[in-house]
Amino acid sequence: MVSSSYTRVGGLYDTGFRHDPGNPLESLADYCLGCYTNLNLSSRVDLLEQHIREYKADGLLINSIKSCNSFSAGQLLMLRELEKRTGVPGGFIESDLVDPRYFGKANIENRIQSYLQMLDARKNRRQA
């Protein structure tokens, strides 16, 4: 794993954002306006595209969280758009962080395994 959007919920530190203890309210406002979950979909896509290219990622795996709309809304649209722009195949799994009814271990393992094998198969096909 080379990059993750989840780590940008606390702020886009990699693009230079820092909390300023001298200006707490202003920097908090800055943070709120710029953190990942407050970006619109096209800005999120731009950001993820940049990461895919920068790290030369082989794939993009999205974990949809049933009870977190601020993360999960529009994820399939973003996935398709990123596939179109970068040619990197996306994978999709669904679970939840609070509600165990939405978590099925066998199902998630199956999807991740299928996704990784799909990446391998596509790589082999390109080399052949």
Added chain:
Amino acid sequence: MKCVVGIDLGSTTTKAVLLDETGQLMGRGITNSRSNYGVACAVAREEALTAARFTQLQRAIAALDISDSSAIKALTEPLQKAFRLELYLEELVSLKEEILKILDAPYMKDYRQPLGEAAEAILEDMRKDAPKLFLGSAPRRSDFFRDIAGAAFTEGAERLAQEKGLPFERLLGLFDRAILDVETRLQPRNFGELLLRGAQWLTSAETANEQGNGRGKIRNRLVDLIEQVAKTPIEEIAFVGTGYGRQTLPFPKDSIRSEILCHGRGAHRVFPGTRTVLDIGGQDTKAIQVDGHGVVTSFQMNDRCAAGCGRYLGYIADELNLGLHELGPLALGAKKKVKVNSTCTVFAGAELRERLALGQRREDILAGLHRAIMLRAMSLLARSGGIDNEFTFTGGVCKNPMATKILGELVQENYGADIALNIHPDSIYMGALGGALFALDDVKEGRAGILPGFAKKEVSS
């Protein structure tokens, strides 16, 4: 002869496919998955091996360059029936052994004699009825021993319990206990021996109504061919396992392929124009996109909940006291489609009863249920990237005529009339076929996985 094997361990049935080195289908086998994937796997493989032997026999007959080869060819179908009969008789012997073992238990002391006599009488009748069952022309409802023997034993138990005043439940209980051990007992088959025994059925049946003396010659030639085929070793040079239960078996890690890859590959092999695959099985639904080589490019599957899968139709059939295969044809008689709110398997029965209580027709409700399932599949397809021409529908649910009819309508409604919809009667084998094709790749790439002591391990598990 060298061949590769693909095994698909489904939640309901286990399938095996054998291909020769050129990728031609040699044989395939299917069995119920029971509670023991290890045994199911070995049985499906044994079935596929048997089918491969028959393919060899057919090839040997086709290669005969003699005037009476057509007379021999005509015997292959009755020969297969006779082979099934011999297998059944062998399994009946195992069944009897297991039942006698159960009767030996101390708690059976008071019932040992009456139940034992009744069970032996039932089994003897089953043995006598077997030739009629297998050699006749009427198709059997099931090929699984559990189903065929179960139906016959229940019938006999009902009759004897009434005639002799025996406890029916206890009598049938003998079968229910014994069948578990019969099914998990693995007997390696001797193809040549079984088939030669089968050939005896054949000739004695035919000498009764045939005159002329060419028969003896044909029989001798057939026996020669059988011996020749039985002597040719079948060597399994590669193996791939897939399906729901693949993780629970001691398959080497490199020999496991995801069922999504296998279903995509298998569907593409049978219909090379395939770009989108929908698979609705017992436990899950998959929407798969493949490229021109059958390689998966994108997929979606249902989340944890099995709503709208084959199991859902199973519950509905139970609720209506119908067989699973009767649902589709009944729904075809609908005058309208009742709007159904839930594809949830748990709520299915409640919603069904509520609709019936409101006075709606069974056919119309069923039509609505089928539509609800297919709408769910359409949403999964859309999420996976939509439907591209050609579109192939696989899995157990594609045998349901109402499901395929509604799918066709929805595809036309949403994607236009230019999409070809492919459905194959043998689509239940697509996953195992894809597995076997991956095994063939492994051979070419020099990394074939084969199970050391495969059959042996199954027996002990």
